Amino acid sequence: MRGATPPARRWRRVLLGALLALPLGLFALDRALPPDLSRLHPGIEILDREDRLLATLPAPGGVWRLRTTVAEVPPHLVAMLLAAEDARFRWHPGVDPLALARAGWQWLRAGRVVSGGSTLTMQVARLLAPRPRTLRSKAIEILRALQLEARLGKEEILGIWLTLAPQGGNLEGIKAGALAWFGRPPGQLDAAEAALLVALARRPEALRPDRHPAAAQAARDALLRQRAPGAGGVTAPERALALASPVPRARHPMPNLAPHLARQVARGAAPGARLATTLDRDLQRAMEALAAQRLAALPDQAAMALLVAETGSREIRALVGGSFGVEARAGMLDLTQAVRSPGSAQKPFLYAMAFQAGLARPETLLADLPLRFGDYAPENFARDFLGRVTAAEALRQSLNLPAVALLSELGALRYAAALKAAGSPPRLAQGAEPSLPLALGGAGTTLRELVALYALLGDAGRAAPLVAQPGPVAARAVVLRARPAAEVAGILVNPFPGGGPSGVAWKTGTSWGGRDAWALGLDARHVAGVWVGRPDGTPLPGLTGRAATLPVLAAVFARLPAAPRPALRVRPAARPFAQPADRLRLLFPMPGAELADAAGPVTLRAAGGRRPLLFLVDGAPLPHQRARREAAWIPPGPGFYRVTVLDADGIAAAAELRVR
Incomplete structure (x- = not known):
């Protein structure tokens, strides 16, 4: 047709x-x-300011699975993996016909599976969607491997294997295996360690080194021996050394520094997130060790919180929120955010407000005498009175009557508003109004807020919140002028009673009934705070800030990096602690100076800085002509004294003097 x-x-x-x-x-x-990637949900990693691992949080289901890339493992591990599992990985499209043909021929000859013929891509398909080991499953793995190769690059496929490879128990992935079995990140693995982790992925339960160390070592050594020297990225000397090394017999705990802060920053984060913080890993580890050591000497019911930040940036460098865990004294509660009574720890801010308002100066005489303010009759901690004292001495000795009198003149509402502007709003009982007990800690605050309040004294009176994650610098609110802030800081620069670093301004506080003990301090670079008490607020008899927390604060500053300059300095300029062209300095006494006897007046001399100058000895101002750069002082007797000079910009210089 x-x-x-x-x-x-x-x-x-x-x-x-x-x-x-x-x-x-x-x-x-x-x-x-599409390929099911739902198992590729790693846990969360918390990093310090230098991208070093601080803590890890497990993936859903409690599995330790951490995202691992090729760049994070040593080249010899990748070379060893490819040499052992898939020599033609770089060239095949997901399926290796030669390997499948060899596996099929061996199966026909032996009547059993001798080698699987699986490529690394097929292994990845099986790790993503585990199935029974059947011919049907093998066919699905082949199709999925082709699909993965079409969608992903070779490095991404390797990254999935490195993330999901079983490592025994609830461990998945090379990073989790390296941390658990060797206590360090995968990039630091040597040949023996890399070989063990590659071997573990084949039979993770049968080769667990904590349960089957002999089998684990045999599998590791076989992997090392079956390759000629140089194969797998391992030289002959390295292989000999690797064969002689033992396998680990126990798991290391997963990294868990700053657990309270880790959980805080991880809240709401996506699986596999790597979250940066402002913490310093080495300092965090040192502060946790210090807290654990000092807490052991306290009553069983006591807990401790500790915080260190940089004054200028307000970035938190170390945070100990309390013991961690269900059985710990504070459990999972972050006690740096617990609202507690500050006792006398807020008095420096009150004095700075009074100095700014013109109600007093450091040399102003105040009455430490029994006084009633309506129905309110405060007493000193020691139940005694010193009579007339300077404002500087009243603050240094934490006298209650002068503080309440200053607040009475300043106004409780005005003081409360200033505290709120400084980021430390007083928490009052429902319906209560600010009143005179605010001077003695009659409202709640937190350790984080108190540390930020002290940072204000070292930052020319500018307030800003503490931050735990890097980001834009928060705006500074000018709450105090630079001079009153620096005057208060200078008054608080005193030697630690039990010894410690010099040049630290510090203050303690104890709440009513011994419920809370505080110590706060700052130097030219850092600000720190320590709290001790019971998490439930029950009193601890005999608890005081001076006995329980001040020695810890001294130990904290002893462990901090050295400040740029020994003297506390505060400037009203944009750069905190900026060095003036002609810096303020003490000509006499020089640090460590000694006088043979205490007879007659001694002339204290300063140079540099901007006049007028103020001289203080042990926090008490000396009468002198403030336009001059010298002052006369008569030592009251033998002993150690601290001489401080303040200039008009609030810069301080100090030195210790001994009179024999």
Whole structure:
């Protein structure tokens, strides 16, 4: 019949149509049945300011699975993995026909599976969606491997294997295995350690080194021996050394520094997130060790919180929120955010407000005498009175009557508003109004807020919140002028009673009934705070800030990096602690100076800085002509004294003097 299509031509058209439809069909099938990556949900990593690992949080289900990339493991581990598992990984499309043919031939000859013929990509398909080991499962793995190769690059596929490879128990991935079995990140693994982790992935339960150390070592050594020197990225001397090394017999705990802060910053984060913080890993570890050591000497019911920040940036460098864990004294509660009574720890801010308002100066005489303010009759902690004292001495000795008198003149509402502006709003009982007990800690605050309040004294009176994660610098609110802030800081620069670093301004506080003990301090670079008490607020008889927390604060500052300059300095300029062109300095006494006897006046001399100058000895101001750069002082007797000089910009210089 004319017009009929010859059979050969018709079949060619059908074949051409099929060939054209096949890619479209495969594309549609790939989109309809994409690889299931739901198991690729790693845990969260918390990093310090230098991207060093601080803490890890497990993946859902309590599995320690941490995202691992090729760049994070040593080259010899990747080379060893490819040499042992898939030598042609870089060249095949996900399936290695030669390996499959070899595996099939060995199966036919032996009647059992001798080698699986699986490529690393097929292993990744099995790790993503585990199935029974059947021929049907193998076929699915082949198709999925082709699909993964079409969608992902070789480095991404390797990264999935490195993240999901079983490492025994609830460990998955090379990073989790390296941390658990060797206590360090995967980039630091040597040849023996890398070989053990590669071998573990084959039979993770049978080769667990904590349960089957002999089997684990045999598998590791076999992996090292079956490769010629140089294969797998391991030289002959390295292999000999690796074969002689033992395998680990126990797991290391996963990194868990700053657990309270880690959980705080991880809240709401996506699986696999790597979250940066402002903490310093080495300092955090030192502060946790210090807290644990000092807490052991306290009553069983006591807990401790500790915080260190940089004054200028307000970045937290170390935070100990309390003991961690269900059985710990404070459990999972972050006690740096617990609202407690500050006792006398807020008095420096009150005095700075009074100095700014013109109600007093450091040398102003105040009355430490029994006084009633309506129905309110405060007493000193020691239940005694000193009579007339300077404001500087009243603050240094933490006298209650002068503080309440200053607040009475300043106004409780005004003081409360200033505290709020400084980021430390007083928490009062419902319906209560600010009143005179505010001077003695009659409202709640937190350790974080108190540390930020002390940072204000070292930052020219500018307030800003503490931050735990890097980001834009928070705006500074000017709450105090630079001079009153610096005057208060200078008054508080005193030697630690039990010894410690010099040049630290510090203050303690004890709340009513011994419920809370505080010690806060700052130097030219850092600000720190320590709290001790019971988490439930029950009193601890005999608890005081001076006995329980001040020695800890001294130990904190002894462990901090050295400040840029020994003297506390505060400037009203944008750069905190900026060095003036002609810096303020003491000409006499020089640090460590000694006087043979205490007879007659001694002339204290300063140079540099901007006049007028103020001289203080042990926090008490000396009468002198403030336009001059010297002052006369008569030592009251033998002993150690601290001489401080303040200039008009609030810069301080200090030195210790001994009179024999």
